[in-house]
Amino acid sequence: MKQYLQHNPWKIIEDSFHPEFNEITESVFSLGNGRMGQRGSFEETYSGKTLQGNYVAGVYYPDKTRVGWWKNGYPEYFAKVLNAANWLGLEISIDGIVVDLHTAKILDFYRELDMKEGFLFRKCKIELANGNIVSIVSKRINSMADDESVAYSFSITAENFSSKDVKIKAFIDGDISNKDSNYGEKFWEEVKTGFGQNSSFVWSKTLKTGFEVYTGQLIKLFVNNQIQDLQAEKIQQVKYTGLNYSISLNQGDELTIQKFAVNLSSENHKVSTFEQKGQDYLNRIAEKGFEQMVKDHSVAWGRKWAINDIIIDGDIAAQQGIRFNIFQLNQTYTGEDERLNIGPKGFTGEKYGGSTYWDTEAYCVPFYLATAPQKVAKNLLIYRWKQLDRAIENAGKLGFSKGAALYPMVTMNGEECHNEWEITFEEIHRNGAIAYAIKDYVDYTGDRKHLVEYGWEVLVGIARFWAQRVNWSEDKQKYVMLGVTGPNEYENNVNNNWYTNYIATWCLKYTLEVYQEILKDFNSEANQKISSTNFTQAEITQFEHIVSNMYFPRDEKRGVYLQQDGFLDKELIPVSGIPAGQRPINQNWSWDRILRSVYIKQADVLQGIYFFEDDFSLEELERNYNFYEPFTVHESSLSPCVHSILAAKLGKEDKSYEFYNRAARLDLDDYNNDTEDGCHITSMAGTWMSIVKGFGGMKVKNNQLHFKPFLPSHWNSYAFKINFRETQLEVNVGKKGTEIKILSGPQIEVKVES
Amino acid sequence: MKQYLQHNPWKIIEDSFHPEFNEITESVFSLGNGRMGQRGSFEETYSGKTLQGNYVAGVYYPDKTRVGWWKNGYPEYFAKVLNAANWLGLEISIDGIVVDLHTAKILDFYRELDMKEGFLFRKCKIELANGNIVSIVSKRINSMADDESVAYSFSITAENFSSKDVKIKAFIDGDISNKDSNYGEKFWEEVKTGFGQNSSFVWSKTLKTGFEVYTGQLIKLFVNNQIQDLQAEKIQQVKYTGLNYSISLNQGDELTIQKFAVNLSSENHKVSTFEQKGQDYLNRIAEKGFEQMVKDHSVAWGRKWAINDIIIDGDIAAQQGIRFNIFQLNQTYTGEDERLNIGPKGFTGEKYGGSTYWDTEAYCVPFYLATAPQKVAKNLLIYRWKQLDRAIENAGKLGFSKGAALYPMVTMNGEECHNEWEITFEEIHRNGAIAYAIKDYVDYTGDRKHLVEYGWEVLVGIARFWAQRVNWSEDKQKYVMLGVTGPNEYENNVNNNWYTNYIATWCLKYTLEVYQEILKDFNSEANQKISSTNFTQAEITQFEHIVSNMYFPRDEKRGVYLQQDGFLDKELIPVSGIPAGQRPINQNWSWDRILRSVYIKQADVLQGIYFFEDDFSLEELERNYNFYEPFTVHESSLSPCVHSILAAKLGKEDKSYEFYNRAARLDLDDYNNDTEDGCHITSMAGTWMSIVKGFGGMKVKNNQLHFKPFLPSHWNSYAFKINFRETQLEVNVGKKGTEIKILSGPQIEVKVES
Incomplete structure (x- = not known):
């Protein structure tokens, strides 16, 4: 843990x-x-430890999978979020010495x-x-108002010197590679580079996928706030353009470089229109x-905060934390483009690849x-609906048939792109979360039509898939599910993971419910959809039989569900009891030691109880929480929030707060x-849930x-x-109780339990 | 299955x-x-499908491990058998047309x-x-008499033409890379190249490991058996030397190229003496x-066959099979160098890497x-004894301590060099086989001193390792072993693999027996060895407790041992019942489907019963054989032989013969x-066992x-x-019974059961 911020x-x-x-x-x-x-x-040269990263939504590259030993069913490619052209490029030298915080x-x-x-600001003084002593002041935005543009203002002041030799190089560098490229390959090739009046561009194209991105810059220079009319020397290299300026500064002068930049993607524009x-x-x-851009941007952020902000009074660390989470979520996904999703690192890093997880x-x-x-939220659901064919194809590769769909663990375009069998082939519970979100969405919004329009097919x-994935155990006289990895990835290839068995069974049950419901409510459309999926009476019988005869591992003595068969061994x-210095265990222990240990990476049985809370009594929750929480190392970012919510439900204040x-x-x-x-973007939504669902205890019932x-x-x-539906409310929980204010929309009845 | 030979x-x-x-x-x-x-x-140019491969024993390269996601404990390198300089090099062109069976x-x-x-012979005619019609006759040996030399004789006859433009290039190409290089890197660099009278050499060195190999060639040319005194044009390139000759041939002339070559390795020679x-x-x-070399070589093979040959009368396919197996085993390992071991592909290919497996x-x-x-055999045991420190180090990397040793799954120098966690970290039963071989060796040879000199420490x-690897299950009130992969690699990360539990328990028991025995027989040396290993009374107690309280999964109803917990699910x-066209399943099914299926790659429970046959009744063997054999796909080369032996023991003639x-x-x-x-070299010893231990029913008792x-x-x-010990015997099993002849050494009593 580091606390330097x-x-x-x-x-x-x-x-x-x-x-x-x-x-x-x-x-x-x-x-x-x-x-x-x-x-x-930093905008300017920095020769110290840095990971430059610029990312354009929806642009990816299928990097050839790298594995030790190939196994049938592995995806050939791992789709990576691409590090794109660096538009920040700025090199300043004074009397031949480059301004660089690493050497100064x-x-x-x-x-x-x-x-x-929503801006980044820096003020520093270096020698x-x-x-020569130089002051630097910089400010940067990624405009929320003009969402294909970015800009910064970068000022240096000559504190104790004058110089006739100040050189400025403002550049776009498109010759970029991913840090995690499997074979050290570069993924971009140049289409064109060019120049305008104090402007330049790099137009590149990804290999294989053929995404094209135009990155342009325009430079304004000021000395003591007076705009300078300078001629730039043009630097043109492969995937690179630069604008060179020379200037003199007297002691006390402030030089300001304003860079305006745009990123146009072929996902949103015809490439023939890029240049114009x-x-x-x-x-x-x-x-x-620049100032007006900053203002527009600030107004846009204001609108976001007006609906998103959470205010915590009396705990600055907690306040800062929740705002940081909400801030990053808003930076990552706006919901305006149904082709996009929420990558685990958002625009903060390229590790993990893929943009879509069960997160x-x-x-x-x-x-x-x-x-x-x-x-x-609907767009997020439609995203998966659109990828259903690919999920069916994916299941087909693993030997499933007749319309069985297995959504990928990690994807960009619907194809699986992870490359470990224990995850790709076995961490199949993700399929359940995709079904669960449909119910969550419909229950929350009341948009029941969604079920027939999109939900049923998914x-x-x-x-x-679940009906084919289980098998009948003669020995147990029950259906079992062998060879899975549950949410707790510190187990691989286990049998009868309780969570997976539970959510699989729930999926079958819910599918049968939805079947009845859509037939009732949207008969003709439902009949059409059902028949287009070739759903048969035999399948109803089969699903019902599985639902009634699924095996769930349980320890009667302790009254807890067992994470999987053999857990009590x-x-x-x-x-x-883990010796000091051995945590996180995933950075200290060998994989087999982790696997056979009792330690849980993230909520597993508890994730199930969290999802299906109405199926379990508080006593059951408590027994399971008390049993599993002490074994949980929370080495997944998705773990603490679920535990915070459950601890809140159990009135365990210390734990709830600690996990929050x-x-x-x-x-x-x-x-x-x-x-x-990079930051853990998707788990940030979990932080929000810790407050709203955990401390706030929010849920929708009927x-x-x-x-x-x-x-x-x-x-x-x-x-x-x-x-909530048409209504916007504010919930204020204080020492004197809970106050609920309707901010807009129709009055609704809200139930507050104590 | 292909039957073109x-x-x-x-x-x-x-x-x-x-x-x-x-x-x-x-x-x-x-x-x-x-x-x-x-x-x-082929010796000469072949532009069709070919995998050139030349290998020098003991020379390897630690190729940087390639995995999808790094896991703690992975070895950094995968030591590969190196494809070395190609000494065969020969290009012949006639009137500008290259002799190449792919284009002719x-x-x-x-x-x-x-x-x-022991020679390779070819005779062909091409147009x-x-x-122009050319006849080719070639003969090649890898000399058993002069074991650093190889040679061939390659003749072409001008059948229907004369030519003034016959060009011969005899070369050594050291610019070689492994087909399975992880990152496409080359592993050799040049030290020196040079020439002598009609001779040349390439002296290369491996990167990282620094092995040096001198490969030299000397050429003799004959026309119609008359030696030709020609001057060679010398071709010198990086890691390459060639000798060019030009000659004229009249119709009917036979040109013979004899190439003599040597490989000197820095493992056996000072590099300063290489050239001389x-x-x-x-x-x-x-x-x-050449003719005398072939004779000497043939005599050396004769000596091998005199002790190794197995004669089968009445079944040519079976006869050819066993001889091929014995032939390859003798080509791979002579036992003369205790630094060497038996690679799974011998000198026939480079797949798998490493030279030593539990095979x-x-x-x-x-x-x-x-x-x-x-x-x-003793050298093979000492090889492991010498690597004990590395095995202790290897166990240490996985969290074991106090002298616990885990021998690697794959190794060149004692370090683990495989790169899948499910194998490296979990397929630990290999450790048991290493202990078993000690008992096997001592029982067979009567060399009891080996136990105190080498055996005890190993x-x-x-x-x-086993004592630390098991854990006490409160639930079962037994010791269990979690997270292993048994011999059947179509299961990963299972609990209580019966075979592994059994051999682990046996190791503990045997170690305690050996402890008593060496104290009795070699008291002072034993005390010294035992004290140097810090073996304590507490460990005796611990070992005994584990031996008495180990858990073995078993199905009482069927009276069979269970391959692992949950097998009956x-x-x-x-x-x-596997649909036609889906076999071998490892080339048709996804990995997860294989894992959760009942199908067994190779003997697992049956491997244990085979090893410890005296612990089980024939009825037990039969029940287990009848249960497991129908689920076994034999997709490991190590599987059929064990099944053949057990089937023979059970009198199942058809099965025994089929598996043989x-x-x-x-x-x-x-x-x-x-x-x-490449060929499956190590399993060839299993073929030999199918005859001697299976059909012959050989074993040593007291x-x-x-x-x-x-x-x-x-x-x-x-x-x-x-x-057997000092005696050499011949066993002849015929329709009229079994005849045993003592060929040399003392008379011994041999028991023949019927």
Whole structure:
């Protein structure tokens, strides 16, 4: 755990430079707007530890899979989020010495991420090798108002010198490769480069996938706020353009470089229009000016916060944490483009690849359901509906047939792109979460038509997969499910993972319910859909038989569900018994040791009880929580939030708060020692759930909103806003009780339990 | 299954060219002499499908591991058998047209591997593009008499033309890479190249490991058996030397190129002596002459066959099969160098990497025990003893301590070099086979001193590993072993694999027995060894407790041991129920489908019953055989032989014979569709066991040799020779009974059961 960032309700502040943590800071200070984003690297040259990263939504590359031994069914490619052209490019030299915080002496340093207004700001003073002292002030945005544009203003002041030899090179570098490229290959090739008046562009194309991206820059230079009319020397290289300027500065002069940049993607524009549109776009925003861009951007952020903000009174660390999570979620996904999804690292890093995991359905859908227009969550569901054919194809590769669908563990375009058999082939519970999200969406929105329009086809594909995936055990006289990996990835290839068996059975049950329901409510459309899926009476019988005869491992003595067959053969030593210095175990123990240990990476049985809370009594929850929580190491970012919610439900204040903080500040404090690879975006929705569903106790029952609030005792209050159908409400939980305000829309009855 | 090779008792014959199977033929026709070897590729240019492969014993390269996701404990490198300089190099062109069987029209073709004399022979007639007809006769040996040398004689006859433009390029190409190089890297760099009188050499060095190999060639040319005194043009390139000759041929002339070559390895020579020794060696064998080399080689093979041959009367396919197996085993390992071991592909291919698997102890030791001088098997045991420290280090990487040793799954130098967790970390039963071989060796040879000199240290390290690897299950009130992969690699990460639990328990028991025994028989030396291993009374107590309280999964109803916990949850459909066209399943099914199926790659429970046959009644064997055999797909080369032996024991003649043939002709008939990668060398020892231990029913009980012979009904007889301690005997099993002849050494009492 690292605590070098300052606590502040609206800002993330690094008040002295920590080069040793620079890659972590770059992750945390990432900017994005749903269309693109980039890590919080310095604008200017930095020769120290840095991971430059610029990402354009929807642009990916199928990197040839790298495995030790090939196994049938492996996907040939692992689709990677692509590191794209670096538009930040800036090199400044003074009397031949490059401004570089790695080589200069740092006299003063401050940088902040202002979450309220959505900008990155830096102010620092450095001494160059020749004694020249330079002040730097920079500000950067990834515009929420003009979502294909970014801009920064970068000023240097000559504090103790004059120089006739100040050189500025503003460039776009498209010769970029992914840090995690499997075979060290580059994924981009040049289409064209070119120049305009103080502007230039790099137009590149991805190999294989053929995505094209135009990245353009336009430069304005000021000295002491006076715009300079300078001629740029043009630098043209492969996948690279630069604009060189020379200037003189007197002592005390402030030189400001404003860079306006745009990223146009072939996903959104005809490539034949790239050059014209790009130049027009650059001209338009440059004319608007940096200050106005910042204002428009700030207004856009204001609109987001107005519906999204959560206020915690009495705990700055907790306040900062939740805002950071909401901030990053909004930067990653706006819900405006149904082709996009929520990558695990968003625009903050490229590790893991793929853009879509079960995280979307299990963690993100509830957030967007409650905080965004209904179409946002619906788009996420339609995304999977559109990929149903691929899921059926994917199941086919593994030997399933007759419309059985297995959604991929990781995907960009519907194809599986992960490359470990124990995950790809076995962590099949993801299929259940995709069905679960349909129910979640329909229950929350009341959009029952969705079931017949989109839901049925997805549900029946998933249900068919489960019906083929189980087998009848003569020995147990029950259906069993062999060879799976549950949500707890610290087990592989286990039999009868309780969670997977449970959600599989639920899928079958729910599919049969939906079948009845759509026939009743949307008869003719339903008949058509059902017949187009060739769903038969024999399948109804089969599903019912499985539902009635599924095996669920359970320990009668303790009254707990067993994570899987044989779980009680393990040494039941709680996490507190792991010797100091051996955690996180995934960085210290060999894989086999982890596998045979009792330690749980993330909620597994508890994830099931969380999903299906109404199926279990509080006593059952408590027994299972008390049994499993002590064995849980929470080395998945998705773990603490679920535990926080369940602990809140059980009135375990300390635990609930501890897990909330761990979820909320995971990246800010680098809990799992991996934030340098990027932030854990999808689990941030879980943090939001910890407050709204955990402390707030929100749930929907029979089309009605229920709350069962809980206030951590050292907090004065907390407040959040949610949309429920047509209504927007604010829930304020304080020492004196809970206040619910209807902000807009029709009055609704809300039930508050105590 | 492919059956293009002719049946013959002493030869493998391809009587018309099968370019589509050329890589298979190259594997089968490989030559070797324990020091080096090469695949049976053509000497001259061949632009068709070919895998050139030349291998030098003990020379390897640690290729950087390639995995999808790194897991703690993975070895950083995968040590590969290196494809070395190609000494065969020969290019012949006539009137500008290269002699190449891929582009020429083949008029006549015959090649054979003569196993009795150990040479490769070819005779063919081809028509070149311009109508010129050329006959080729070639003969090649990998000398058993001069084991650093190889030679061939290659003749062409101008059948229907004369030419003034015959060009011959005889070369050594050291610019070689492995087909399975993880990142396409080359592993050799040049040290030096040079020339002598009609000779040249390439001296290369492996990157990282620094092995150096000098490969030299000397050329003699004859026309119509008259030696030609020609000047060679010297071609010198990086890692390459060639000798160019030009000559004229009249119609009917026969041109013969004799190439003499040597491979000197830095493992056996000071590199400073390479050039002098290499040139001297070449001169010596060239002076001896090709015909004399072939004679010496043939005599050396004669000596091998005199002790190794197995004669089967009445079944040519079976006869050819067993001789092919014995031939390849002798080509791979001579037992003269205790630094070497028996790679799974020998000198016939580079797949799999590493030179040492548990195959050595489980399959090869019995063969060498019975057919080679005692020191050969002893050397194999000492090889592991020398690597004990590395095995302790390897266990340490996985979290074990206090002298616990885990021998690697695959190794070159004692370090683990495989790269799948399910194998490396979990297929730990290999440790048991290494202990078992000690008992096997001591029982067979009576060399009880071995136990105190070498055995104890290895046994106690292995026993300590097992004692730490099991854990106490509160639930079962027994010791369990979680997360293993048994011999059946079509299961991963299972709990309580019966075989592994059994052999682990046996190791502990045997270690305690050996402890008592060496204290009794070699008291002072034993005390010293025991104290140097810090073996304590507490460990005795611990070992005893585990031995008395180990859990063994068993189905009481069927009276069979269960391969692992949960085995009976599987769908128990016999192999005959797998739809046609889906076998081998490992080439048709996804990995998860294989894992959750009941299908068994190779003997698992049955391997245990085979190893510890005296612990089980014939009825127990029969019940288990009848239960497991129908589920076994034998997709490991190590499977049929064990089944053949057990079937013989049960008097199941058909099965025993079927499995014998499958073992014996695995590569000749390409049963598993993978011979093109190389032959299955280690399982060839299993073929030998099928006859001697299976049909012959040989075993050692209380220092006495027992036989319980069995004659497949359509065989007239079979005969094999074995060494037992000082005595050499011949066992002849015929229709009229079994005859045992003492060939040399003291008379011994041999028990023959019926």
